[in-house]
Amino acid sequence: MSKVYPHPLIAREGWPFLGGIILAASLVDIYAGLSWSAPLWILALFVLQFFRDPQREIPQDPKAVLCPADGRIVVVGKAVDPYRNREALKISVFMNVFNVHSQRSPVDGVVEKVEYHGGSFLNAALDKASLENERNAVLAKLADGTEITFVQIAGLVARRILCYTKAGDTLARGQRYGFIRFGSRVDIYLPLDARPKVAIGDKVRASETILAELG
Template identity: 60%
Template sequence: MNYPHPIIAKEGWPFIAATLILALLLSSMGAWSIPFWILFVFCVQFFRDPGRVVAGGPDSVLAPADGRIVVVEESEDPYLGRRALKVSVFMNVFNVHSNRSPIECTVQQKWYKPGSFLNAALAKASLENERCALHLRTTRGHDLTCVQIAGLVARRILNYVEPGTALAAGQRYGFIRFGSRVDVYMPLGSKVKVVIGDKVSATSTVLAELPE
């Protein structure tokens, strides 16, 4: 998927530039500069944002983020008020943190909820942490909810779309800084392709197939 800032996400440019300048300025101090060089390397790896091959077909729900599957269950979708199939992806600080559309769709609604900053791997993080949710409608009329959730370290959710925005499968729509989680609520009857503990890659891993 092409977009204007490949390889390194634009959200990271200020952090990378600042840590590089500090490391260079302190280089004359010898070993004292090492922590700043380590911080620079961390920022580069954290904000990496490689292109991805779009997997699956028109009814495939793709992973919206890199990480590990921590939830696969039937659950209440608190945004659309219905029973749904919930799959959650937990991102640690070493994962790519760009968030991508799980399917070709149009944004119907957007909700931002302030909240706590609990460990995003915990179940209650879905309801208590700061989060930003999107109601997505696919080209075939299915409704999904995709929720960005801040974590223990992540304190900034970035979301660049609004109701009416059309998204291609795998299109980049947001970013969460420094460790977090994304929940996807799908219609009941969807066929899940992952299990808890699986490592997934945004856009390149199919989470589920929507019902016909």
Template identity: 65%
Template structure:
């Protein structure tokens, strides 16, 4: 799944897009202009599942953003998944952002951990520990640990992850998807140098979050 030919529109949304446009077309045929709200909903569904190709920066030490969105956290904290002190950088995705998730570094997936949980607003700090989430612990090519956590949000009800322990990932490679508003947390070694600040708008693969 993660390496399927790039269709511009994410495969995870094909079913929803088809259903929404078929229903809208039927209503249009029956009731004409009264179908306008359904057309707006169908266009929203279409834009939500867009998945444009991205260009990977040349810097081999760069940690790339795993998602599109806005930086809501840059802080030193404890990484409960990797059991270490770490630099945490969080990206909040609203319903208008691309929701395809991509690997922040070149490396090997050491483990994948899924945690059921709540669905509070992903913009809140407590979402990192209380919401449904899926954590990837990756050993980068330089041997350093990078933890990448997909976090469900208030509306999101489905985290999709297509990699397993032992698999290799390349920077910018697609590894998962979260349906509707959500968040991705990245935990890095304390020696990493952040390149973003809270409030910055970032793009998956193309924005450098930090340097190892």
């Protein structure tokens, strides 16, 4: 298992938020005292935990499909992959505001296409969020030709999907490729012969939890 993770423990997406809140809290503390600045310090702690981005153990089994995000499994079953227009095994991970919100590649593969779609901001735990919410899909192909799709979906509070990969890029399993701010979901579409290793309600961790094994 690899422990290499070349990113800071606090996601760079959070630095402006955390820096601004700490500055504001410090100024209020200096000029008005702790009783007035306490809510801002509490908010700073929330932002700090939201943007944490810890190192994870990364299983190297080439047949293992790793979880792309922290959260809870809300869907495991057959569905239509809307980006490839074919039946697939769909597994969905719902992230609340207390989960780590960086997304990491579930496999080693080459990015074939990245598709962004605008949309609504429904509760990401609802299945209809997969097709109605703002979302960003990454279509990837493995070395053996297996094709999978993983989709970042904005949630009720989320208003920004960040994706750092593009067509032609090579992703390594566990590699950080995106971030969603403040509550969201990730769907993954796999071949029908993939064997799920999780069930609805399971709590999962990005890169460490194996979602499924490829056939």
